[in-house]
Amino acid sequence: MQFIGPAALFAAVGAAEAAALALSRFPSSEWLWAVNLGYFSPFQQAHYTLKGLLGFDYEQFYLVALPLFAAALIGLALKRHLLLGVASNLSFAYIGFVLIAWLHAQPDAPQASLVALYTPSQNPDAQMLVALIVVSVFSFLITHFDFLRRVRAEAR
DSSP, X not given: OTTHHHHHHHHHXXXXXXXXXXXXXXXXXXXXXXXXXXXXXXHHHHHHHHHHHHOSTTXXXXXXXXXXXXXXXXXXXXTOHHHHHHHHHHHHHHHHHHHHHHHHHSOOOOSSOOSOXXXXXGOHHHHHHHHHHHHHHHHHHHHHHHHHHHHHHHHO
C-alpha cells in the first residue's frame, strides 16, 4: 500500500509531461489544449517554478517522479521498508509542492461579486490534485503506521 503514492505521482507526472510533449508536437489540437490546461495545470505551474531554478524541460519526470518510483520499486522488490517509506514520504512532499505552486498561480478571489462560488467539480485540475493528495496521504499514513508497528515489534 505504501507503493501507491509514488506510483500515482509517477503516473500523473508522466501523463502531464506526455500531454505537454504532445501539445508541442500538435499545437493546433483543441483536445490537447483542453487536457493540458484542464487537468494538468498544477504540474504546469510546478514546471514553471522548477524550470526557473533548473533551466531544463521534463525536470519533474526525470528528477522527481522517476527516481521516487524507482526507489519505491527497489524498496518493494528488495523488501527495504525504509527506502519504500522514504519514497512514499517524498512523493507526499512533492504533491504538497505542486499544490502550493498551483495555489500561488491562482488569481485572488473577488471581494464582492455575484459570481457563483467556487466548486471543485468545475475544475478538473482541482479534482485530479485532490485525488493525488488523498492517495499520497493514504500512502504516507500507511508508511508511518507500518514503521511504528515494526518499531514496537522490535522493542518487545
